[in-house]
Amino acid sequence: MDFQLTKEAQAIRDEARDFVRKEWKNPGHDLTGGLAAWHGDEDNRHAGGEIAKEFAKKLVDKGWYTMHWPKEFGGEEASIEKQLAYREVMSYEDAPASLGGGLVAPVLMVHGADWMKQEFLPKLASADIEFSQGFSEPDAGSDLAGLKTRAVRDGDDYVINGQKIWGTYRNDWIHILVRTDADAPKHRGITYLLARLKDENGDYMPGITVRGIPDGTGNHRWDELFMENWRVPAQSIIGEENRGWYAAMTTLSFERSNIGRPAQLLRTLEDTIDWFAGNSKKGTEDTLARAEIRNRLASWRVEVEMLRMLCYRVGWMQSQGLVPQRESSMVKATGDELFQRIYRGIAQIMGGYGNLLPTNGPNYKLPVNDFLPARGWQSIGTSIGGGTREIQKNIIAQRGLGLPR
Template identity: 35%
Template sequence: MHATFSPEELAFRDEVRAFLRDNFDEQLAARIHNPKTFKTATIEWQKKRYDKGWVAPGWPVEHGGCGWTDTQKYIFDSALAEVGAPDVPPFGLKMVGPVIYTFGNDEQKQRFLPDILTGDTWWCQGYSEPGAGSDLAGLQTRAERDGDDYIINGTKIWTTYAQYADWIFALVRTDNSGKPQQGISFLLIDMRTPGITVSPIIAIDGEHHLNEVSFDNVRVPVANRIGEENQGWTYAKALLSHERTALSGIAYCKQVLSKVRRYAAEENDDGSRLLDDPVFQARMADIEMELMALEYTELRVLATVAQGGAPGMESSLLKLKGTELQQAVQSLQFDVAGLYGSVLPTEHEVGHAFGDRSRREYMYGRACTIYGGSNEVQKNIIAKFGLGL
């Protein structure tokens, strides 16, 4: 990526900004943030990007990708941050989609990829289990072969958006004879299949993002298995690399900092501004410098992927540093919100909307250093594969 954009890149930036002006507004943003309209509004937003051909920047062109350079991806993400436009949920486009087009057969690609692109099929991730914690290889959800089907029994937990999902991609144990990693398979499961129960988990922010998903003699066709039996660990590692890259949260951090700067620039009763406080300025500057360094690291990873490589240890670094920065900006946002008094909504919806949202994001953000593989695990990966320790 060049420090100075070319005329073509500046033209692309103008095109992106014009697209956002025409297709994303405060009304759509409010609907996306409302749990009652979240799914329909998010699908609407994804379809607008799909119609423009801008829904899957990271996919190969032959499967519906944009064919963008890493600089174009940077410009697009920056433009989203400028207007506070969210990315689409990652489970289809950034997680299972790449697994399907990389390891799936032609029938699976034709069956699943089109609806992932349009948003007509929503996915959730069946990895974590109540007894496994961050030890993904310790999963116990069992898949027993019965002719052309598997019979699935077990439980997944912390399953984000399972209440909305049409399908779940899940790791299941198909063999107990060898090392734990050697007996895992990767299955695609229709959430409407009899025997699946979704139980809500209300998070610390009071919202219903998470779920427990139970499987009771759920019958899944063998044709829904990705790749070979007992080789799911290989596919899971590839997915986790893409997931951890997506968890860096750079665009989100930019959006939050933009809001923080706007509110910090407002005058208090005595005419002072938080934005003029040297301690606050130093705090903002530290986060912005860290964020810029992380952004260029992500661009290097994107360039590697564009040249046919795969994100490796670097994806753990992005996840580690990115989630720490997300918590830093959430703490900063919450501190600024404290200037506005009440941050708790009442039955009459009294309270500052910025403060209420800051509180929710701060509380939910305590988990971001845990999900996607805890940051302690990421440090071990970096130490082993990056530093040779």
């Protein structure tokens, strides 16, 4: 593989860096924005969402928000290298929402009815709407196809009963997997729907209840969604009834190198070193002068670079029209583990400072930025969300090493 970025990719990297430094006002210590807001109380969370949306609008104006979309839907079909270089810069700068449309846009492009494409793609492209994702259930995560949320046809509607978990169910719309045939083999009885979660006034639809899940930092980032006789128009099927599983699996052609992870870790390491350098007091031991600390920081830096190369390999494979499988799992498993080790390791070196959280209130000055200790806590969940470590290892073992099931 070629590790050298193309000229086009280098150009977007430089341009995006200049742009993001000028236009993205990272809220940092300000508790009204940034990660603190996404994880904070409802007012802060709302404020953080607004700040992210404002930035997304700037990306729309710049023409970058949907650079990865096909031309037929208003995108520019940017090469994988270009997307990779762009995403890397955005993640390093801690800027949110660099590419738009989430998982739902690619699914709509391939499987959506014409009215869905006309109705939703322009609004997704202009960052005017976002969809929540209704996939995981309490007993259907690794085994997603075992989902039990039941949708029964009644006239022109489906009547839906069940529970989803581990989403952020605050948007007006949701794309959701439901079981429409309980007797069929599990992959064949699933239907993929678009549905309104909230009405025009911002109230949840009848039958919907959302409850926040407190995480290790004491905040509600994730939610549970309860559906009781919730009526959804049957015309909202994406693809065909009982073929939803196959529609849901069609996002593979979009960039999925996970390049944001090493970029964010690199930034964290650099900021941490700066923080230590600026916070050593006269008369106290200089943390950065300690050989043990220097060794740890240096070896993390090497591992971040290794992770970056694994991500580049996934991007390169996609640019060659190959479909990465075990390679993506290697990125996920290695990245999760490194993420946990670095954030928790830094918190350990910082001692008491490393355990402060935005929720401790404005009287405490948090180290590095508001996010570092919170991310240390959140890192625990990263090896579960998006597929657990064991599942990634199974893929590496079976599809990579050819080991028996």
